[in-house]
Amino acid sequence: MVLKTETFILNAGPQHPSTHGVFRMRFTLDGEVIQDVEPVFGYLHRGIEKLAEGLTYPQDIVFTDRLDYLASMTNNQAYVVAVEKLAGIEVPERAEYLRVIMAELMRISSHLMAVGFLLNDIGAFLTPLLYMYREREKILDLYDMVCGQRLTYNYMRIGGVSQDIPEEFLPALQRLIDSLPRFIKEYEQLLEFNEILLMRTKNVGTLSKEAAINFSAAGPVLRGSGVKWDIRKADPYSVYNRFNFEVPVGVKGDVYDRYRVRIEEMHQSINIIKQAVAQLPQGEIMAKVSRVLKPAKGEAYGHIEGPKGELGFYIVSDGSANPYRLHIRPPSLINLTALRELVIGTKIADAMAIFGSIDICVGEVDR
């Protein structure tokens, strides 16, 4: 006799501890096995691309802070890089170095959150996450020092940065980068040889190299699948061609590989910060940019390697002080495209691990 089961629908979210924001997954389940999933989002859609058309170029920086609110600094950077490309503005060297330092700190902070929430989702409840918060706090303190903000920085401006670093910044940064590698190692030791963690992450949610490329995955999701692609190397912006660093890649493309890539990238970021501090030149922090910026008619696409993947801004100018059209290439949204393929056929508990390993921020998905 063949037993038949009926499929049923399960909603996870929009308010659910594992969805990290207002995000909903509509599962079609056969027992515990997922037959289909439909991600439903838009709860946080604020229409930033439309709002941006009504404001001037410098004013739009403020909106970029509200995209991926766990990595506002790199959002600022991607936007100003695009506007500078559009208007042909040269950024002073010191400002470029400060941008690199801030962006790499942001990458560490964002990856700490990604790893912490992933562990939280797969059962290492709160303890690792709170350790990650401890380190992130020190990074936020540094940001507080340079721009007085902990989340929405508005620090990078068109042509440079809003203010130079205060005297106490570099010693504090030095203390942080001296202690961070030890802490990250400590987490690795606590977690890496934990059998539960390994069983929950190895061979779960495997994304092949070809599929990762076809799904336009970016950042740690793409690199976790073994594709050595990093905008900092492939199309060096700012002063990244002056630093030595590795691009870590995974082998299988499972949850574990994506987790590993993030851990390795934190070490690489520390490495870059050390070199940037050593090379930090004196000088101006702001280029001469007219108060009312009116780029010539045309279009430009500026992109950077954000913590979650390629973050780019496609801007069309009609010669006025407001962008005619501003499009954001959101790594969170595009990485999500692969979710459906990854979770079909897995158990519902694994879906949470897979979802956590993609690392999205709903502010950037919905914009």
Next chain:
Amino acid sequence: MTTAVIATEIVMKLEAAFPGSVVESSGDTIVVKDELLFKVASFLKNTPGLNFDYLNFVTAVDYQTHFEVIYNLISLDRNHGLTLKTRLTDREKPVLPSVYSLWKGSDFQEREIFDLFGISFAGHPNLKRIFLWDGFQGYPLRKDFKQ
């Protein structure tokens, strides 16, 4: 270093394969006829030497006289990039072929363009609004949208 491919070389190849497909080109940008978009995209993806295997992003711009849909393509192994564009003059029922069967990464992005610009993508497996709710009237990113 991502090198922008020389559009003129690709234009020559395209003109040889699909005569009359290219409307204009400059720098790293090629504008093609909308009815030939899918064939051109498929050609760019599958021709050895071009290998545009990665669809970086898709978006649209409303120029009031026409819509422009922009495909930013990259070849990861050859490290070169190209901006492929097409124009649609129909404001009532603009339709383009979906490139989902070539690059699955276009899934949510085509839905986004449908949601905010009202451009349909024929052949998309699940074309419906993505951010706004189903009963929403109008397409907010169009320039003539009134709240």
